[in-house]
Amino acid sequence: MDIRLKQAILHVVDRELGDPVVSQVGLDLTSVFVRDYLTKKIEKLSSEKAKTGTLVPTSTMATLVKTSEDNFTTMSQEMVAKWYEVYQTSEDAPSADVIVALFEQDEQLNVAFLKLNYHQAYTHLVNTDGQGQLANELIVHKSILAGKTQKADEGFRINVTDLSFELDEKKYTFSGDRAFYLSTKVIESEPLPSLEENVKLVTKTAKKIGKNFDVPDREIVANVKEAIQENIEEHSSLDTQQIAQKVFKDNPTAQTDFKETVVEKGYIDQGPMSNEIKEIATKKYGKQKLKLSNGIELIVPLDVYQDSNLIEFINNPDGTISVTIKNVEDVISKL
Template identity: 45%
Template sequence: MDIYLKRATLHMMDRNNESPILSDTLLDLTQHFVAEYVENKVKKIATSQTKTGKLNQESVLGKIFSLANKENFIATGQEFMENWAKIYTQSEDAPSSDVLMALYEKDSQLYFAFIKLAYKDGLTHFVENAENGINNKLVMNRAILPASSSKPDEAFAVNLSTLEYELIEKRFEFSGEKQFYFAQYLLAESEQPQASVDQSVSAVKKLAKSIGRKYEDDEYEVMANVKEALFDSFEEYGVIEQDFLAEKVFGENLSAKLEFKDGLRESLPTENREMDEIREISDKKFGKQKLKMDNGIELIVPLEVYRDANAVEFINNPDGTISIVIKNIEKIVNKI
């Protein structure tokens, strides 16, 4: 995924003051380490846990982002930060943090991103001049920012043209109850986020496993079919295409296929919103079949190999057991 950073700012949410410390200036993106950090954090917004939706143009957030552009980026970020802080500070356990705001271009579309940078504890050195000479000490810093390679625990990115959004949210305690506050309060006037890829996949697997048991299909084969069907669906359509999935998983069993379709309609959203990065996520997540046998043997097989009968063969034995034959191996490397 290629993105082109335009602007970035860093704000602070200090729970001791119960009010945000808003920056009036831009981060210097000419500094390589700053630009690299911001870019890496933006790229981590799209994951298999990311939810999607669309802002109502007449909602508070819809009005804020409908007017957002390069010239008013700082003001837009400050306004959004103030709206977010009003909700966030009502939580009993939401911690202090920094907040990164970024304006960037992706596929010729302009996006605005909010990324919460949760603090972590870390040791650092401290040099002081003492009477007996220089004293090098270790001190605890309780406001270390997360690594650029880590996924944010909270993030929100909006396409400024379509107002479609991507959301990573986290539960915090409000009036003694853990809540996904971002969707419940900040997005209350807009389309609620659709299930993430992981949530949808979990629902698909649970449904397929239940129907497979009902029709006495081998569970490993049903799950393998599901994984392969999901990979193909994401590759071809960019979303979970329900009819395609049902055909691939239970194509030869009409009753199971119809039951699976009905279950998918009930458990999955009628409209899947595609993320631009979904095919990349799919390749990493579903591009390999991971098999674990009851004798302790585990196999990780690339999907293109798994599909090749000249490379892997599954044999159903008369006694009910299964044999796996791995064929045409030219070289084995023992990795310790």
């Protein structure tokens, strides 16, 4: 992912202080650690949990984003004000810093909104006592931000040209009810389900249908993962027709039941995914994780799992299952 930062600004949202403390000056992008921190946070907005969609062209957020290049600082302040108008009504939403960034990726201009919740951490304070002696104290700092390797607690990125977005949001309590708010009340554009949500729905439905036809869960999950991986590599999206054919092979009745059930459960195709999400998904769903009843755990690449010359599951007469790993040239023990 090649990200070129153009501008960025940080606004303080300490709920104990009241309204946000908005900055009038951008962050110093000549600083290596600032660029590195922001780049890592923006990269992590792309994940299998990211919801996608397109802003309503007439929405307030779309209007703001279109002014980002010419009037970045004011745009960022108005964006935070719109967000905080909703956020402050939550009973449990925590204090945070908000970073708004303007950047280019693949020659496309984007705006990122990153919310970084505060964390408590211990640090030292150099002080003096009543006699003027140095006194090093241990104190709790309540406004620590997460490190660069951790994703933002919430955020979104919007393509300035076509208004497409990726969104990662959390539920907070509003008037006693926990609910998402970024999509419904801030960007005002209903997103499509994330890849993770669709995969969970597909897998749960496949297991349910599989039980009706006496297909073991481990076979269902392995076939679902393989179908998902093939879908992503070939089409950059999920196709329930192809998943049904892959999972239930020569059983047209099970295929039909599966396709009807996922629709009943509310499955919505998320559409083509970005290259970043494709790469993440290929790694995640390219392995089969097995936990045996005797405590043994295995992580097996799908191509190995499907090859009976390398791994075999044998149903024993007493109802137990034997797992045989074959043709291993070496075993490496790791701590």
